[in-house]
Amino acid sequence: MLNTTGIQKAALMASKPKPQLLHTIAGTAVQSSAKRARTLSTQSSMKDAFAKYADYLNDLNEKRERVVKASRDITMNSKKVIFQVHRISKQNKEEVLEKAEKDLGDVATRHVSRLVKELQGTDFWKLRRAYSPGVQEYVEAATLCKFCKTGTLLSLDEINAALLPLSDPSLEPLQINNLDYLLGLADLTGELMRLAIGRISDGELDYAEKICHFVRDIYRELTLLVPHMDDTSDMKMKMDTMLQSVMKIENACFSVHVRGSEYMPLLGSDDPGSFLSGVPDIEL
């Protein structure tokens, strides 16, 4: 008996299915025949049941893996769109944004569309953690493009309307939920901060101020929503970062205003109303 226990332990530690299985069969063999019949059936029903659970878990994990991959691709390509937007300058606004929008469209058709058939029914919420980062990044890229083009906020309804044609009619369409939209919006401020700094160094101060107003509006609106979000800790962290971004933009605007007055006499302008008169007019 000592020996058996030894084998058991060895089997347990080695964690290989085979010795364990052998042991189990050996263990049953020593029992009375009546008992053996009963336990064998128990054992096999347990095995059958667990085979089902194994299938379920395998399917789920594979699906999750596909969703994660799609989400990563969405993130990566949305990031590229955002970088494209940052290449904006006074002269090339149109073409830069045109390319950014085209790339954004590609992200939707090539990668966001992969999520549609994976997230049918309850899987939409079940796998949310797997796809949420990608969707947030997509929201960020889409809202950034829209803001640069029109100076307005792209609403969730507009994004979702754009996603409708991705799925064929037999499937329920993928509609971004308001939580991911808001989380993406919180990230947007970081990008707008970069954009504002870039615009300031390019001399487009008014544009930077526009961004400043816009970001403040978003921050103010989101402040009211934070306590109602499902996962407040994540959002709270983003709000802190957001406030930092807002302040960075404000400080940059402030510095330019203050220092602008120092630089003006040097530029030799005689137009007192425009302290940016040294900078050529913005061409559109």
Added chain:
Amino acid sequence: MNSALRNACFIFSHSLNPTPNPNAFPLILYLHSLQSIAVSRLPLRISRQEEPYRSAGASSFSSSSSMAGTDAEAPASSSLVEKQFEHFRSQLQDSGSLRDRIRSVAMEIESSTRLMQASLLLVHQSRFIPEVLEKPKAQVGLLKSLYKQLAEILRESPGLYYRYHGDWRSETQTAVSLLAFIHWLETGELLLHPEAEEKLGLNESDFSMDVEDYLIGICFMSNELPRYVVNQVTVGDYDCPRKVLKFFTDLHAAFRMLNLRNDFLRKKFDGMKYDLRRVEEVYYDVKIRGLSATRD
């Protein structure tokens, strides 16, 4: 900057501006910048008042401002923005109140399982007698009705099962572990997933039991086994370790068929082998002293 100073600057620069004087030029510039800072911190209303002055004084501004949408658009779009956020707020408040309802049922489930657990602890204090199970089993009916309530709440918002799943999942795991333990004490067999669903009345509705919750519940149940074995041996049931070990070995083997992710279930499963080893040790201790009624 306090508001008095801000207003002063604002008025001062306005009064100076209509007659631009080359001598006052640096002062005006300075005030201009101060004023713009002040304006940027004031509500939108004032910056709009400033608009005619701006376009008259600085022509470069009006062309640059159209890059980020014209000022005329601003009030319309900002009210749209406000509207959208208003909508979000009401949506989130709705889902928040739904969550509160779910939480309150989940708390009742929790207190019910706690009662069950407390009365089930009696199995450790004496040799196993079926009467001990009467009290915990009496709770099952209540649990069933609570899960029915939960299913009804969720029926109002189809597809959102997993949005709120976190609010009842640990309660469900505990419920499964208790039900499975009772079932095992009664029959010596494992409570399977469909059986667990049936006990909680979840088999017919679309509100089902998540398989992972079930498996985690089974892991919780197995945590109970070493203690049970030790106490049964103490009160003189020397055959108990053999039965438990047999069941537990099978269960552990079955669990190893699963390909687990690096998640909570995996962690619980990894812990299971220590419980199994403890049961083996008890079996060994009993066996080596010849206490068990040996048949081999």
